[in-house]
Amino acid sequence: MREPPADVTATEVLSVVRSHWDADAITLVYLPVGFGAHHWRASGRARHWFVTLDALLPRHTAATLEAAYAGAAGLAAGGLEFVLAPCAGTHGGFTVPLAGGALSVTPWREGSPGDGTMTADAAASTRARLDRLHAATAPHGLPRWRPLVGAGLTDDLATRTRRPWTEGPHGERARAAVQARLGEIGTWITTYHRLAGSADACAWVATHGEPHTRNQLDTAEGTLLVDWESLKLAPRERDLRTLGEAGHPQPDADPAMLEMFDLEWRLDEISQYATWFEAPHAGSEDDRIALGGLLSELDRT
Structure with a gap:
């Protein structure tokens, strides 16, 4: 922040x-x-x-x-x-x-964090680290993944966007953007929960959740993976989605799980940002970044 x-x-x-x-x-x-x-x-x-x-x-x-x-x-x-x-x-x-x-x-640790871009070499080294993570024995008591976004999100957003969001300078723009995509959000929710129903049939492993380059620190001793708050037991596609999103498809990944975790990211971001802009906000730099994130998730193909 x-x-x-x-x-x-x-x-x-x-x-x-x-x-x-x-x-x-x-x-x-x-x-x-x-x-x-x-x-x-x-x-x-x-x-x-x-x-x-x-x-x-x-x-x-x-x-x-x-x-x-x-x-x-x-x-x-x-x-x-x-x-x-x-x-x-x-x-x-x-x-x-x-x-x-x-x-x-x-x-x-002294080092240089990634800037969000992922070269082919970085993708290969990231995949190698993820393969080791996924092959490791999962620690006892690791949180277990479950769907982050409830099936009622569309109805909830429809109700909330009927009222003005006037608690900050970006509220009304955010509300209009969400309201305009309620139909698509409903489709995404339905698909997400249908796909989530098949996750139990997959092999579950320790997953980082967000292994993009901004969570990697290049040091003199090697590249470190940071920000482990999202560590969960889950299908490995939870991590492999990040590589595909960066333009490096993983042919051995389950396409259905990749789609499910991509939808989860999108819907969770929309849900969190809607709550953000319905609440009081002052128009800070964090608010501007959040608005960009909301609009990006609503509009990307």
């Missing part, structure tokens, strides 16, 4: 880091990176940390986020050196409740 959270101060974040991970942490700098979570760099006398404040519902409960991060740590401990996982705190867990969300801490 480009702006710091409004409901928590840097002093509060640093206090949690000091209490649960590094008593020597003395500075905290907000990092305007990523989208969907807030990040800081915490620094102590000997170490630096990448600090994340994740939102919870509807995507996570405190328990499922804790399980995802614990699972990532288990995968790293099991030999997947490319997994940059959060650290357990002195309390034994990987997250601490804060401001309605959950705070976690990951070791800082």
